[in-house]
Amino acid sequence: MLSxxxxxxxxxxxxxxxxxxxxxxxxxxxxxxxxxxVPGPKSIALKNELQEIQNADAVQLFVNYNKSVGNxxxxxxxxxxxxxxxxxxxLPLGYNHPALxxxxxxxxxxxxxxxxxxxxxxxxxxHVQRLRSSLLSIAPAGLSEVQTMACGSxxxxxxxxxxxxxxxxxxxxxxxxxxxxxxxxxxxxEPGSPSISILSFDGSFHGRxxxxxxxxxxxxxxxxxxxxxxxxxxxxxQYKYPLEHFTEENAAEDAKSLAHVExxxxxxxxxxxxxxxxxxxxxxxxxxxxxxxxxxYCQLRNLASKNDVVFICDEVQTGCGPTxxxxxxxxxxxxxxxxxxxxxxxxxxxxxxxxxxxxxxxAYRIFxxxxxxxxxxxxxxxxxKVVKNEALLENICKTGDFMLNGMTDLSKKYxxxxxxxxxxxxxxxxxxxxxxxxxxxxxxxxxGVHCGGSGNQSLRLRTALTFERKHAELFLDRLEQVLKIF
Amino acid sequence: MLSxxxxxxxxxxxxxxxxxxxxxxxxxxxxxxxxxxVPGPKSIALKNELQEIQNADAVQLFVNYNKSVGNxxxxxxxxxxxxxxxxxxxLPLGYNHPALxxxxxxxxxxxxxxxxxxxxxxxxxxHVQRLRSSLLSIAPAGLSEVQTMACGSxxxxxxxxxxxxxxxxxxxxxxxxxxxxxxxxxxxxEPGSPSISILSFDGSFHGRxxxxxxxxxxxxxxxxxxxxxxxxxxxxxQYKYPLEHFTEENAAEDAKSLAHVExxxxxxxxxxxxxxxxxxxxxxxxxxxxxxxxxxYCQLRNLASKNDVVFICDEVQTGCGPTxxxxxxxxxxxxxxxxxxxxxxxxxxxxxxxxxxxxxxxAYRIFxxxxxxxxxxxxxxxxxKVVKNEALLENICKTGDFMLNGMTDLSKKYxxxxxxxxxxxxxxxxxxxxxxxxxxxxxxxxxGVHCGGSGNQSLRLRTALTFERKHAELFLDRLEQVLKIF
Numbered sequence: 001m002l003s004x005x006x007x008x009x010x011x012x013x014x015x016x017x018x019x020x021x022x023x024x025x026x027x028x029x030x031x032x033x034x035x036x037x038v039p040g041p042k043s044i045a046l047k048n049e050l051q052e053i054q055n056a057d058a059v060q061l062f063v064n065y066n067k068s069v070g071n072x073x074x075x076x077x078x079x080x081x082x083x084x085x086x087x088x089x090x091l092p093l094g095y096n097h098p099a100l101x102x103x104x105x106x107x108x109x110x111x112x113x114x115x116x117x118x119x120x121x122x123x124x125x126x127h128v129q130r131l132r133s134s135l136l137s138i139a140p141a142g143l144s145e146v147q148t149m150a151c152g153s154x155x156x157x158x159x160x161x162x163x164x165x166x167x168x169x170x171x172x173x174x175x176x177x178x179x180x181x182x183x184x185x186x187x188x189x190e191p192g193s194p195s196i197s198i199l200s201f202d203g204s205f206h207g208r209x210x211x212x213x214x215x216x217x218x219x220x221x222x223x224x225x226x227x228x229x230x231x232x233x234x235x236x237x238q239y240k241y242p243l244e245h246f247t248e249e250n251a252a253e254d255a256k257s258l259a260h261v262e263x264x265x266x267x268x269x270x271x272x273x274x275x276x277x278x279x280x281x282x283x284x285x286x287x288x289x290x291x292x293x294x295x296x297y298c299q300l301r302n303l304a305s306k307n308d309v310v311f312i313c314d315e316v317q318t319g320c321g322p323t324x325x326x327x328x329x330x331x332x333x334x335x336x337x338x339x340x341x342x343x344x345x346x347x348x349x350x351x352x353x354x355x356x357x358x359x360x361x362x363a364y365r366i367f368x369x370x371x372x373x374x375x376x377x378x379x380x381x382x383x384x385k386v387v388k389n390e391a392l393l394e395n396i397c398k399t400g401d402f403m404l405n406g407m408t409d410l411s412k413k414y415x416x417x418x419x420x421x422x423x424x425x426x427x428x429x430x431x432x433x434x435x436x437x438x439x440x441x442x443x444x445x446x447x448g449v450h451c452g453g454s455g456n457q458s459l460r461l462r463t464a465l466t467f468e469r470k471h472a473e474l475f476l477d478r479l480e481q482v483l484k485i486f
Numbered sequence: 487m488l489s490x491x492x493x494x495x496x497x498x499x500x501x502x503x504x505x506x507x508x509x510x511x512x513x514x515x516x517x518x519x520x521x522x523x524v525p526g527p528k529s530i531a532l533k534n535e536l537q538e539i540q541n542a543d544a545v546q547l548f549v550n551y552n553k554s555v556g557n558x559x560x561x562x563x564x565x566x567x568x569x570x571x572x573x574x575x576x577l578p579l580g581y582n583h584p585a586l587x588x589x590x591x592x593x594x595x596x597x598x599x600x601x602x603x604x605x606x607x608x609x610x611x612x613h614v615q616r617l618r619s620s621l622l623s624i625a626p627a628g629l630s631e632v633q634t635m636a637c638g639s640x641x642x643x644x645x646x647x648x649x650x651x652x653x654x655x656x657x658x659x660x661x662x663x664x665x666x667x668x669x670x671x672x673x674x675x676e677p678g679s680p681s682i683s684i685l686s687f688d689g690s691f692h693g694r695x696x697x698x699x700x701x702x703x704x705x706x707x708x709x710x711x712x713x714x715x716x717x718x719x720x721x722x723x724q725y726k727y728p729l730e731h732f733t734e735e736n737a738a739e740d741a742k743s744l745a746h747v748e749x750x751x752x753x754x755x756x757x758x759x760x761x762x763x764x765x766x767x768x769x770x771x772x773x774x775x776x777x778x779x780x781x782x783y784c785q786l787r788n789l790a791s792k793n794d795v796v797f798i799c800d801e802v803q804t805g806c807g808p809t810x811x812x813x814x815x816x817x818x819x820x821x822x823x824x825x826x827x828x829x830x831x832x833x834x835x836x837x838x839x840x841x842x843x844x845x846x847x848x849a850y851r852i853f854x855x856x857x858x859x860x861x862x863x864x865x866x867x868x869x870x871k872v873v874k875n876e877a878l879l880e881n882i883c884k885t886g887d888f889m890l891n892g893m894t895d896l897s898k899k900y901x902x903x904x905x906x907x908x909x910x911x912x913x914x915x916x917x918x919x920x921x922x923x924x925x926x927x928x929x930x931x932x933x934g935v936h937c938g939g940s941g942n943q944s945l946r947l948r949t950a951l952t953f954e955r956k957h958a959e960l961f962l963d964r965l966e967q968v969l970k971i972f
Contacts, residue, residue, distance in 0.1 A: 068601065090855055115582060116577075127536070151856060152855060154695065185712075192709065193713060214674055360541055361541070368637065369574045
């Protein structure tokens with residue numbers, strides 16, 4: 001495959017369906033595990049070498065990215081896995097998609113890969129056009145502006161900064177900052193460095209830098225030993241499944257959470273650390289694939305508006321199609337869109353969309369040397385073309401329904417698997433214990449399926465947008481083989 | 487030049503001196519400004535368009551990166567500038583260097599550009615080898631481990647996390663965290679989320695995310711309105727120039743700063759927020775190119791050791807050669823190296839080197855989806871080859887001496903320019919006021935020199951490592967032309 005792909009890419013065929021046909025052609029017919037253990041001996045040897053350089057305990061496999069293709073990941077030992085996890089949900093089109101190969105090989109793109117600019121001061125002459133044909137072409141309704149960043153954590157960190165700058169600008173009511181405000185800010189002191197907060201939800205994950213981490217509450221391993229801001233943390237609805245059997249209980253959970261948010265906004269105002277913004281995921285993607293109802297989000301959005309709290313929707317994991325829409329919050333049916341929508345992962349670049357009201361008035365408030373990477377915008381432009389030309393969102397809706405229905409059927413036959421849930425192919429199911437979940441993942445690896453976990457005991461599925469029914473059939477087959485041994 | 491460069495790159499010539507000869511060949515003989523204003527009409531029009539999408543007030547020029555070459559930046563209006571600022575010091579080899587063009591065009595590298603991995607769980611099979619041939623091949627003496635990150639802010643944020651994790655692990659003395667520690671950490675509460683701090687220096691710049699920003703104290707525009715941790719901030723030596731005239735005064739400044747650090751460590755211990763680490767730049771690169779003596783840093787390092795404070799050296803701006811050594815702290819002559827050295831910018835990838843004592847024991851403590859970008863390691867490997875093959879560090883030492891001596895001579899003739907200082911071509915000089923500095927930069931632009939500022943009233947020079955005597959001569963000529971009008 002190493003030699004095949006560059007050639008395929010160079011064809012530069014752009015007609016609808018062509019890429020998918022080509023990718024399918026090059027994909028193997030199914031997974032194949034050739035070693036008796038996973039990881040195999042080559043991955044283990046490389047991991048031991050990496051351990052000399054850094055803590056490599058999280059490494060699962062070493063990967064041959066030349067040989068990986070479409071929905072199939074090939075490891076250093078020659079094992080071929082059906083990949084339903086796609087680099088923690090960050091590969092929109094799977095491996096070595098011909099459209100991306102072609103973009104990298106296009107001579108007119110070479111200088112973009114070679115010369116990384118300080119984008120905030122010296123953007124490329126084609127930058128405005130590229131923003132329009134990439135990010136802005138899929139901007140959530142009502143959000144006309146966009147800020148690029150290098151990764152998901154930086155996206156959220158800078159969204160929080162934009163919220164705080166906006167809050168204090170409103171508080172000053174148009175007057176310039178005083179000398180005292182300016183000087184005290186340099187030394188981390190009030191009034192320049194104010195006591196204001198971002199409200200987040202229990203179970204959420206918004207990244208691992210200090211601001212983000214103060215709003216992340218999924219697992220102690222992320223948080224232990226790290227100082228954090230004392231910001232309010234609201235109850236997130238805890239649903240019972242199947243949803244249709246517990247309508248009343250789940251509605252009560254929504255109400256409990258909303259009441260808690262309102263209570264915290266009042267409390268934090270009173271204690272002198274007002275809530276300037278709140279952040280929420282459409283599905284808690286790291287915390288356990290926890291869902292709340294569309295109605296919940298509509299009410300939360302209204303509650304934020306009523307209290308002058310900026311509403312940030314964190315779509316780092318849900319954005320760019322895995323739920324079957326570009327943005328998962330489109331399902332909510334909001335009358336007033338979120339004020340800020342953060343993205344990264346499948347979008348290839350980090351960043352956030354925002355309403356013009358949230359734009360900082362001064363230069364250099366939201367800034368760093370690179371503020372993103374134009375090579376990622378170039379690749380994103382190709383991804384968007386492919387998703388549109390090949391109707392991949394529709395594909396994900398159909399494939400997702402098929403896969404989640406199939407998992408629901410399996411859960412009836414093998415009740416050890418339960419709480420099947422998701423949207424599109426952004427899916428999950430629970431096992432009875434963390435140990436059972438870890439065993440499930442390990443056994444799926446041995447059957448040639450690469451997947452991951454979320455929360456304490458959930459199986460996490462995050463496919464590429466090119467994941468089709470035939471792939472879902474293979475996945476369900478292997479899942480059933482594994483469930484039989486529990 | 488658009489068509490020339492890919493061809494040059496494809497030659498793949500690797501002999502010593504060849505690349506430099508080729509680059510020089512393609513470079514123009516000097517800058518040329520063809521518009522009556524800078525920015526010219528095309529840059530202005532594009533900026534107006536970008537203003538519809540985001541706050542674009544910081545944008546200086548739109549750049550034609552296809553046509554830019556070597557030490558020359560070509561803007562959208564066709565102006566050619568000698569670039570002594572190189573994307574806020576982040577382009578090691580200037581524009582479109584043939585070695586990098588060649589690397590991007592090499593078919594065996596295509597899959598690296600197309601498939602960005604979740605590096606912490608699924609590294610490429612060649613990753614260990616690439617870490618050795620890129621980052622580790624220029625690791626500071628005594629620092630055998632390295633962690634990659636996407637940008638400078640993430641590098642420092644994660645270095646702080648490593649410091650805190652290390653501090654608390656030592657405090658626990660080998661016992662596992664208690665249930666109370668684990669649970670409380672999820673909710674930002676003690677004891678799991680402890681009150682501990684990083685000491686930083688007045689005037690420093692360490693990035694713009696919340697952890698970094700709590701240690702940044704250069705300008706209010708970076709800090710205003712953003713909540714910060716209440717961490718200790720020490721006096722940084724304020725030197726008088728020329729250094730040889732003020733030996734005694736400057737030594738007193740060193741002593742004052744060191745005494746302040748020791749006092750703060752004691753104070754913060756007493757107030758229940760012990761100093762776990764301190765961070766310092768070898769030259770305060772954003773805060774005004776402020777220097778402290780090598781002796782100061784040696785004593786600061788010892789003081790940190792004595793107090794069990796982890797010593798972090800922030801080489802984001804000074805690292806990768808601009809001072810004439812790979813790492814500016816090599817000049818200090820430390821007997822005990824820094825515990826952590828952070829990098830980004832010219833290194834193309836963010837990250838930090840560290841001593842094995844600082845390695846976190848558990849997986850997933852220092853982690854995120856991408857933890858860096860292998861395409862930047864691939865390019866860095868080429869950069870390091872070129873720097874070594876072409877003796878570019880020696881070039882920077884020689885060119886830097888020539889340039890700074892020339893500036894010192896000019897400052898005698900035109901005393902409006904003063905306090906000329908620097909190491910290698912990492913240079914600066916002061917103007918009497920911020921307004922005069924801004925005018926100097928503007929006039930240099932009109933004469934075809936692209937440069938920047940640091941601090942309130944300093945001219946900041948950050949050339950590529952390929953900057954030679956002939957470029958320095960051109961710069962000095964244009965600088966003199968401009969100084970005449972003050």
